[in-house]
Amino acid sequence: MANQKSIIIIGAGMSGLSAGCYAQMNGFDSMIFEMGDHAGGVCTSWKRGDYNINGSMHWLVGSAPNVKMHQMWLELGAIQDKMLVNHDIFLTLKNVAGQEFKFYTNLFQLEKYIHEIAPEDKEEIDDFIKAIKVFIEYDLPTEKAQELFGLFDGLKLIFTEFPMLMEAMKWSKITIAEFAAKLKSPLLQKAFLSFWHPEMSMTTIIVTLAWMHKRTAGYPMGGSGAFIESVEERYKHLGGNIAYHSKVEKIITYDDTAVGVQLTNGRQYFADYIISAADGYNTIFKMLGGKYIDENITKIYQTFKPFPSIFFIALGIDESFEELESTVVGYNLPMKQPLKIGNTVHERATVQIYNFDPTLAPEGKTLMTCFLSTDYQFWHSLYQNKALYEAEKDRIINDFIHNLLAHFPHISDKIEMQDCATPMTYNNYTGNYQGSYEGWLPTPEASKIHIKKTLPNLHHFFMIGHWVETGGGLPPAAMSGRNVVQLICHQEGRKFKSYISSVEAVMI
Numbered sequence: 001m002a003n004q005k006s007i008i009i010i011g012a013g014m015s016g017l018s019a020g021c022y023a024q025m026n027g028f029d030s031m032i033f034e035m036g037d038h039a040g041g042v043c044t045s046w047k048r049g050d051y052n053i054n055g056s057m058h059w060l061v062g063s064a065p066n067v068k069m070h071q072m073w074l075e076l077g078a079i080q081d082k083m084l085v086n087h088d089i090f091l092t093l094k095n096v097a098g099q100e101f102k103f104y105t106n107l108f109q110l111e112k113y114i115h116e117i118a119p120e121d122k123e124e125i126d127d128f129i130k131a132i133k134v135f136i137e138y139d140l141p142t143e144k145a146q147e148l149f150g151l152f153d154g155l156k157l158i159f160t161e162f163p164m165l166m167e168a169m170k171w172s173k174i175t176i177a178e179f180a181a182k183l184k185s186p187l188l189q190k191a192f193l194s195f196w197h198p199e200m201s202m203t204t205i206i207v208t209l210a211w212m213h214k215r216t217a218g219y220p221m222g223g224s225g226a227f228i229e230s231v232e233e234r235y236k237h238l239g240g241n242i243a244y245h246s247k248v249e250k251i252i253t254y255d256d257t258a259v260g261v262q263l264t265n266g267r268q269y270f271a272d273y274i275i276s277a278a279d280g281y282n283t284i285f286k287m288l289g290g291k292y293i294d295e296n297i298t299k300i301y302q303t304f305k306p307f308p309s310i311f312f313i314a315l316g317i318d319e320s321f322e323e324l325e326s327t328v329v330g331y332n333l334p335m336k337q338p339l340k341i342g343n344t345v346h347e348r349a350t351v352q353i354y355n356f357d358p359t360l361a362p363e364g365k366t367l368m369t370c371f372l373s374t375d376y377q378f379w380h381s382l383y384q385n386k387a388l389y390e391a392e393k394d395r396i397i398n399d400f401i402h403n404l405l406a407h408f409p410h411i412s413d414k415i416e417m418q419d420c421a422t423p424m425t426y427n428n429y430t431g432n433y434q435g436s437y438e439g440w441l442p443t444p445e446a447s448k449i450h451i452k453k454t455l456p457n458l459h460h461f462f463m464i465g466h467w468v469e470t471g472g473g474l475p476p477a478a479m480s481g482r483n484v485v486q487l488i489c490h491q492e493g494r495k496f497k498s499y500i501s502s503v504e505a506v507m508i
């Protein structure tokens with residue numbers, strides 16, 4: 001098309017693919033450069049023998065049409081052909097004394113259950129349940145990028161969503177650890193501490209349970225790989241191009257305007273807009289040489305904590321586990337012998353048992369995964385000595401299996417596949433800062449600072465993905481791609497278009 005404006009996108013993870021789809025829907029000529037050999041970034045699956053290892057997806061917010069976010073997944077072609085599973089339990093915790101705690105996904109069931117188990121914590125729990133109920137009632141507007149909000153949009157948001165905004169403000173100041181410390185029941189305390197990283201703000205648990213209750217955070221059957229393949233297909237169907245094995249080493253600027261990229265093979269490509277969907281640190285400090293920063297960016301990169309890197313274990317087991325209740329994230333189990341991973345010692349581990357997804361294992365068999373946080377520096381140093389690195393991976397998998405057999409003794413001779421990923425795997429395959437698996441941790445401090453999708457004094461350049469959306473996850477990553485194309489349309493004086501198929505067009 002003559003005079004068609006062009007966009008280069010760096011990275012074919014969730015956010016890059018999303019930006020690509022919306023760029024194509026809006027008549028831009030887009031090209032994604034991806035350093036790896038496939039799309040997805042951290043949202044990926046890989047084959048080991050007859051098993052299909054799900055590396056990311058546990059729940060997808062917006063899986064049902066009762067929240068506005070759902071529209072985006074339809075536009076991205078992500079879920080139309082997927083069977084979605086909504087579990088009744090988020091997490092089942094077992095302690096050494098054999099007691100059990102279940103985070104039910106139905107709020108009324110959870111409320112009754114917690115009151116029965118821990119009547120001594122009624123006051124705190126009532127407050128917590130009340131907040132979830134408020135989040136169930138409301139839904140954030142996602143149709144329009146907040147950067148384009150005018151006074152009217154802002155006032156409308158405050159007017160219509162006031163109770164939710166108040167609860168969000170209150171709970172974003174409290175960490176999971178601080179809330180757990182107020183609880184008297186040791187079992188309940190342990191359950192909250194095992195829900196997610198304890199430094200995260202309580203809002204993360206509250207909104208997650210609200211979505212779970214609404215049954216709009218389902219698991220798309222097939223896991224990460226099948227999910228991403230659908231979005232990649234949608235992008236290609238819209239006319240987009242992806243160049244694999246194409247690592248960008250430099251963003252070319254001219255007169256403080258981003259005009260192109262240079263790959264590691266020296267080739268240069270030029271476009272009207274450049275969007276980086278790659279790691280934030282590499283984008284700002286390496287590809288752009290640290291030239292476009294301000295106090296806010298410096299503060300973020302010096303003080304924010306990333307989600308830690310992880311040691312990911314996958315086992316293929318010749319056992320159906322059909323008697324076990326399925327859960328969103330798994331079974332949180334005590335380790336008989338604490339598991340040392342790098343400099344982190346784990347007393348407990350959450351094990352996901354995919355007895356609900358037959359696409360991940362041959363019939364009658366099950367994929368089991370577990371990921372545990374660890375420190376990047378340990379693995380970075382160890383990686384210099386390949387023999388020691390490989391030996392440590394084996395040692396950890398063996399120690400993990402030893403612990404697992406204490407809970408499932410009948411599988412001792414049924415483990416037929418084992419695999420792992422270390423922080424170096426995440427670093428090498430996705431370029432994420434310190435091997436992080438999900439961008440910035442949503443701590444109370446981080447929740448106070450809004451991260452811009454532009455850089456100071458640099459024109460025609462945007463950043464998307466989990467390094468500009470604190471808390472990360474697939475919905476914010478995809479939404480940031482959508483929002484940035486709205487911003488570009490705005491700059492170009494175009495009306496933003498999005499549609500589910502070529503015949504159905506939704507205009508904002």
Ligand SMILES: Cc1cc2nc3c(=O)[nH]c(=O)nc-3n(C[C@H](O)[C@H](O)[C@H](O)COP(=O)(O)OP(=O)(O)OC[C@H]3O[C@@H](n4cnc5c(N)ncnc54)[C@H](O)[C@@H]3O)c2cc1C
Pocket residue numbers: 010011012013014015016033034035036039040041042043055056057058059060061246247248249277278279282371429430431432437438439464465466467472473474475477
């Ligand atoms: C174990 C695990 C469980 C998770 N569970 C969930 C869940 O249940 N629900 C949920 O919503 N989210 C979950 N997440 C988080 C979610 O997967 C991520 O937040 C999201 O996929 C991030 O997408 P992104 O596009 O921002 O970044 P990335 O996935 O990191 O994509 C960046 C892409 O850029 C490429 N790239 C980097 N540098 C360059 C370069 N120089 N040149 C070219 N290409 C480059 C990378 O190869 C990569 O493909 C989970 C993540 C993990 C690891």
